[in-house]
Amino acid sequence: MDYVLTPELDMLRRAIREFVEGVIEPRAMQIEDEDEVPDDIMEASRRLGLFGLSIPEEYGGLGLDMVGKCTLFTELGKTINGYTSIIGAHNGIGSVGIVAFGTKEQKMKYLPKMASGEWIGAFALTEPQAGSNAAALKTTAVKKGDRYVLNGQKIYITNAPLAHVFTVMAVTDPEKGAKGITSFIVERDFPGFRVGHIEKKMGLHGSHTAQLFFDDMEVPEENVLGVAGDGYVNALKILANGRAGLAARCLGSCEYLLDKSVQYAHERVQFGKPIFEQQIIQHYLAEMATEIELLRSFVHRVAWMTDQGMNVVKEAAMLKLYGSEVYNRIADKAVQIHGGLGYIAEYPIERFYRDARITRIYEGTSEIQKNIIAAQLHKEYQRRQPE
Missing domain, CATH: 1.10.540.10 (Acyl-CoA dehydrogenase/oxidase, N-terminal domain)
Incomplete structure (x- = not known):
């Protein structure tokens, strides 16, 4: 590489x-x-x-x-x-x-x-009863002539209030389970489409999340994305593709927090000397720097593997899991280093601490990433067994 x-x-x-x-x-x-x-x-x-x-x-x-x-x-x-x-x-x-x-x-x-940027994009998969269990969708899409009629709702959709174009997953054949889900390109001005109220969140202020409602919304047949019935597989591929990018954003936030923490440790004086001279602070910073370096290497590796066309299902899940967990650990240490200032809303450390928490949840929780990793390990084990 x-x-x-x-x-x-x-x-x-x-x-x-x-x-x-x-x-x-x-x-x-x-x-x-x-x-x-x-x-x-x-x-x-x-x-x-x-x-x-x-x-x-x-x-x-x-x-x-x-x-x-x-x-x-x-x-x-x-x-x-x-x-x-x-x-x-x-x-x-x-x-x-x-x-x-x-x-x-x-x-x-x-x-x-x-x-x-004239049209902003969003991805609509999660429903009230289908979050981590993405195959349990209730939104339906019924074929009528040259159109599909969608009914149902989505929740926690990032960019929903801004977006004009939505990739929406809906059930076209309930008898086939996950193989009966199809992905559609939906436009904001389709009749029967409605954006719900904007959720008030712990963090990510400025980024708006809302519900979507489909009430007999008609989608032209030519707006089927990919092959009918491949929606679940498409969703998994889309999510896997995005995990390296999300981890890279976590990496940037970690670098920011480390820089701020090193600066503060040199400026903050306690007991007659900068707190940087306290061994426990040095250890915190050393741990942060080490985890950041490992995350940086991991991001580069998975990104490179993706560009080479390799199968990165396991590695992307590992990266998303590791990147989000590292971000949360480093945000916590940054607050501890900054002490009371790290808990004050007027200073950015508190904001990053709140923002970090969602990374272990959205685009696949940490627990789901572990399930994916374990499933891939199982497949690798089976392939190694003699026939």
Whole structure:
């Protein structure tokens, strides 16, 4: 694996870093307090190409590979996670399904506007009775002529209030279980589509999550994404594809917290000397730095494997599990190092501590990642057995 960035990617990384430090970070507390990303920041993000990271150049995007996306997601992770979640969800689970499974006509219709940020993408899988058990969907899609009629609801959908394009999973054949689920491209203005109230969350302020309701919503047959009945498999592939990117965002947040903690440890004086000179603080920082270095290597490896076309189901699950758990441990240590200041809302450490918690839940809980890893180990064991 080559960890040396191309000049073009390094230039883009530097541009993103300058954007984060010069535009986003100075207004991070405004976003946090108002629970809204200002329009001018969204527009600046569009001009910078941040909504087209996953979309091929022929459709107006940057067409980055996974190594490239993870490089930029790491930089984006160094600012308020609510903003980063909007960009990450759009470039990840919100658009990769159309890129991977869409027809030429679907790509021509949706991807250019998604690449420009005119249309934002979202992914709609979770339901009140179907979270970790994604095969237990209740939303139905009944074929009527050249259309499907959808009825049901989704919950906890990131970008729902902003999005125009949704990748929606619905049951087309209840008798087939997981093999009876189909994925659809749904537009916001389809009759019968409704976005519910915005949830008030512990963290990720600025990124809005809401319910979706489908009441006899008609979807043209040409909006079936991939093959009918492959929706569950598509969902798993879409989620697996996004795990490296999510871990990269966790990596960026961890780097931010370590930098802030090292700085504070040198500036904060107790018992007549900087707390950095206390061995326990040194140990905290050493543990944080070590875990960050391991996470960085893991992100690069899984991203590289993805770009080589390797099967990364197990490794992506491991990475999502490890990245989210590391982020939570480092956020906790950062609060401890900062003491009372780390618990005060006016300082960013408290915000990162709250934002970190969701990473162990969304896009597959830590427990589900362990199930996936164990299932893959079982498959590997079976393949090694003599026939």
